[in-house]
Amino acid sequence: MNTGLSWNLAEDFRQLFLYSFMVNAYRAGTIIAVLAGALGWYMVLRRQSFAGHTLAVVSFPGAAGAILLGASASAGYFVAAIAAAIVIAAVPRSLGGKARSSESAVIGTVQAFALACGALFVSLYGGFLNSLTNLLFGTFLGISPAQVLTLLVVAAVALAALAAIARPLFFATVDPDVAEARGVPVRFVGTAFLVLLGCAAGEVSQITGALLVFALLVMPAATAQQITPRPALSFALTIACGLLIAWLGLAIAYFYPEYPFGFYLTTLGFVSYVAAAGGRAAASRVRKVGLQAVTA
Template sequence: MAALLSLVVVPGFFTSEPVRTAVVIGGAAAVVSGVVGVFTVIRGQSFAGHALADVSSAGGAAALLLGINPLGGFLLMSVLMATSMELVRVDRASERDLVTGIVTGAGLGLAALLLYLDVTTSSTTGAAVTVMFGSMFAISASIVPLALAVGTGALLAIGVLYRPLLLCSVDPDLAAVQGVPVRLIGLLYLIVVALAVALSAVTVGAILSTALLIGPAATALHLAKRPGVAILLAAAIGVVATWGGILLAYDSYEWSGGHGWPVSFCIVALIFVAYAVVAETGRGRRRLESPAAGATTHVA
């Protein structure tokens, strides 16, 4: 067993402080993103999640410029964006997407300005890469307590909102008839999404955090029929992909000549492969079960 483990894990992996920090924060982000992502997919608000991720980059850039906790910057900007998106009273989905797109563009423009100031005024090297694509092995261990607090808060909020949020996600009209405050639930949900996005932005970067929010959830919903089961599967898939990506990136220093692959790429690649395999298998299964494929089914 030890010999087999040594073939997979490069020496020093378990004793590395940056790796331990990445494992803790990455695991927390994966769990929260998986849980929240299931509702995001069910509600059809993947674009909103992507918008929050993009706009949060301005907060991360501002945090680097001011020399403060980057998670705090991501968190503040994404929560402000989430609140603004829900408070703007737009009824039609097309108009909501239009408003979201405009605000997203403005947020990315602000991020570009702040990243420029990071480079020109504070001589911060690699600021754009850190904010947009993450740098997990460079995360400070001082962020861990805040990250765990944010993750715990997001999970507790989902636990409290679970039943009304699920009803609003599946049938908002029925929820309104039953007296559920649909708009308030929507606002609280978007704030929780903002917490998840902020956590994932610190790990895989603002641009790629949508993959951690949507990918495991979409994969889980292909495998499970019940929302509760899908939530557990999404969290597990996210954690496996995140920890597997960390291991793959760390090992890549050994077999790539000392130039390791980006952790964020490894994580997103594993998520993509998992979704592609499950989605293709699901399509094949649906083809076999389709009434139009009656002859094929009969032969099988």
């Protein structure tokens, strides 16, 4: 099908978009990278990675159950992830805001039970082993134009909703007590955020697989927040980094199809995170040495 990389960039580029499945993959990748970047940035800031991971994982039984019932997998992803978001958001509230420990026990239980349901659906369905690895570890093949349209609509709605609550959400994240005192509906904003995160997790896991969502949800935001503490700048960097990871990952997966796509994505994300963290450590060391030189 493809001939691997030549050293002619323009020719490679033309090759990349020769087939409509690749064009669809790029469209889908671009949409989910933007959505995941925006929500991931808030998620990292709010330290809700565990909840995010759980929401992503939950979309696996959602999709498996939908396939089992003969419904569209796409709907299964969203329904499951949003339902789990509501459960996670509802439960800690009834604990009266105490200890994070019970919250994480709840999240862990939700996740394990969801995965157990996934295992059940897979065994009831029997013999869709290949699509099982796709559900867990992602695939970029066979994305239909209709699926791209669904992704686009859901992403647009989610981003609009995020924009609507962006300022109170930021306030509630940075200082929940003061925000509460100022009349910001902290709980409502938190619940709304989790539901949006569920939408994003459901979208991303359609491409990266339920287990590797963090490649686009956490790693870009983690990279950007290593580079700069300024909110607006790191938000923009997050989205740029997410797009870069998605685009590069798709290109590599196209030219070197012998290894799984999810591996390329997570590796690119991890490399960018490690590079940013290493760069930051080096920069602070240089500054320290410089200071010592000046004071000595």
